[in-house]
Every structure is written in structure tokens, then in C-alpha cells.
Amino acid sequence: MTTRTPLMAGNWKMNLNHLEAIAHVQKLAFALADKDYDAVEVAVLVPFTDLRSVQTLVEHDKLKIKYGAQDVSAHDGGAYTGEISGPMLAKLRCTYVAIGHSERRQYHAETDELVNAKVKAAYKHGLTPILCVGEELDVREAGNHVAHTLAQVEGGLKDLPAEQAETIVIAYEPVWAIGTGKVCGAEDAQEVCAAIRGKLAELYSQELADKVRIQYGGSVKSGNVAEIMAQADIDGALVGGASLDSDEFVKIVRFRDQ
Numbered sequence: 683m684t685t686r687t688p689l690m691a692g693n694w695k696m697n698l699n700h701l702e703a704i705a706h707v708q709k710l711a712f713a714l715a716d717k718d719y720d721a722v723e724v725a726v727l728v729p730f731t732d733l734r735s736v737q738t739l740v741e742h743d744k745l746k747i748k749y750g751a752q753d754v755s756a757h758d759g760g761a762y763t764g765e766i767s768g769p770m771l772a773k774l775r776c777t778y779v780a781i782g783h784s785e786r787r788q789y790h791a792e793t794d795e796l797v798n799a800k801v802k803a804a805y806k807h808g809l810t811p812i813l814c815v816g817e818e819l820d821v822r823e824a825g826n827h828v829a830h831t832l833a834q835v836e837g838g839l840k841d842l843p844a845e846q847a848e849t850i851v852i853a854y855e856p857v858w859a860i861g862t863g864k865v866c867g868a869e870d871a872q873e874v875c876a877a878i879r880g881k882l883a884e885l886y887s888q889e890l891a892d893k894v895r896i897q898y899g900g901s902v903k904s905g906n907v908a909e910i911m912a913q914a915d916i917d918g919a920l921v922g923g924a925s926l927d928s929d930e931f932v933k934i935v936r937f938r939d940q
């Protein structure tokens with residue numbers, strides 16, 4: 683059986699300036715330093731303007747916390763005003779980049795085709811994508827949530843070679859549970875995450891599917907994380923609002939103590 687190290691990632695969204703970012707990461711590092719947390723990987727996905735400050739802190743203090751961005755351009759460079767490229771993120775030694783978050787899909791009309799191009803751009807520059815998928819409320823109510831989410835997975839991974847796909851992280855985030863306080867039931871989340879693993883097995887192999895980490899995201903808090911993490915196919919959490927409170931995020935990272 684494959685052991686997958688849980689990945690607990692805080693997606694700060696458009697919160698915390700670079701000074702606040704330094705203070706926040708210092709608090710996380712201090713709170714996590716008194717306990718061996720090697721069995722859990724911790725990452726923060728920060729605004730572009732925070733990356734250099736977070737990189738400097740993490741490298742100077744040799745912190746185990748990984749960091750990354752919340753989006754990447756599909757292009758390597760050129761006349762794309764406002765975009766940030768894979769080479770720029772690689773130069774900042776980012777580990778992760780979230781791609782296809784529902785807020786990018788909703789407010790920036792990102793399609794599966796563009797998400798797929800961004801996933802390929804991330805790999806081209808040595809970044810690990812956290813591919814975000816998940817259904818809106820009407821899709822869930824119509825009972826089409828599994829098919830909808832699997833179509834996003836297939837679209838995001840189109841023509842991606844197995845040697846890249848085996849390192850991807852997939853975050854299942856039902857849109858109706860994001861920032862609303864409505865948590866998808868742990869068993870309902872497990873149903874979709876198991877289906878995602880099944881899709882990976884179909885597209886690649888069972889061996890590859892067993893290696894891929896699948897996160898759940900959507901109103902994760904210290905009070906519900908243990909139940910979510912107890913599910914067989916959930917290997918971590920992508921945490922929005924609760925990741926802005928360092929004490930709360932630390933409790934989430936230490937879900938095994940709950």
C-alpha cells in the first residue's frame with residue numbers, strides 16, 4: 683500500500699500584505715517548531731506580492747514550510763499585462779502553484795483548456811500544480827457532481843505524461859462549501875475523492891493513482907479536519923479562511939491531535 687504524506691495547504695487568497703505575511707509565517711514556524719511535524723507537509727499559497735518575503739524568511743530560517751502561488755500564466759513571458767510566469771515563480775523557488783481554483787474559473791472565466799495549459803506550464807518550470815476541481819451547488823443538487831468533477835480532472839490532465847501526473851496534487855473543492863461555512867460531509871467528500879482516484883487509474887494506472895495526493899477544500903476548520911482526514915482517499919486539506927488565523931491553521935495541521 684502506498685503511503686501518501688498529507689499536504690495541509692493554506693490558500694490565503696487576496697489577504698495579507700508582505701509584512702503581514704512575514705509575521706504570519708513566523709508565527710506558524712514558531713508554533714510548529716516544538717513538535718515534529720515531518721509526517722505532514724505544510725504549505726502556504728500566498729499573493730504574488732508576498733512571495734519574495736516568504737522565500738527570504740523560509741530560506742534564511744531554514745523553515746520546513748513550503749510556499750507557492752495561487753495562479754500561473756500559461757505563457758513563459760511576453761505581452762501579458764498583469765500575468766506572472768512559471769519562470770518567475772521558479773526563480774522564487776516556489777514548490778506549489780494552485781491552478782483552476784473555482785474563484786479563477788468563476789471570476790476570470792478559466793476553462794479546462796486554459797487550466798490544462800497552466801498545468802503544463804507549471805511542470806515545464808519545475809512547479810507542482812495543485813489542480814482545483816469541484817462542482818457548483820446546482821450541479822450537486824442535480825446529482826451530477828461526480829461526473830462534473832471528473833470531467834474537470836480529465837480536462838486539466840489532458841495529454842499530461844504519467845511522469846508528471848504522478849506528482850500532481852488534486853484539490854476537490856465543492857464550490858458551495860467554499861467560504862460559506864457549509865462543509866461537504868466527510869463521506870460525501872470521500873465519494874468524490876475516491877472517484878477522482880478511480881479516474882486517475884483509468885487515465886494512467888492504479889499504481890500512479892495510489893501515489894497522487896487528493897485534498898479536500900471547503901470550510902475546513904480544526905473542528906472538522908480530523909473526520910475529513912480519516913477518509914481513505916483524502917490526503918490533505920486546502921484551507922482558505924481558516925488559514926488566515928495562525929492558531930487555527932496550526933490546529934488543522936495537527937489534525938492527528940484532535
Ligand SMILES: O=C[C@H](O)COP(=O)(O)O
Nearest residue numbers: 693860861900901922923
Ligand atoms: O482554496 C481554498 C478553498 O477555496 C476553501 O476556502 P475556505 O476554507 O475559506 O472555505
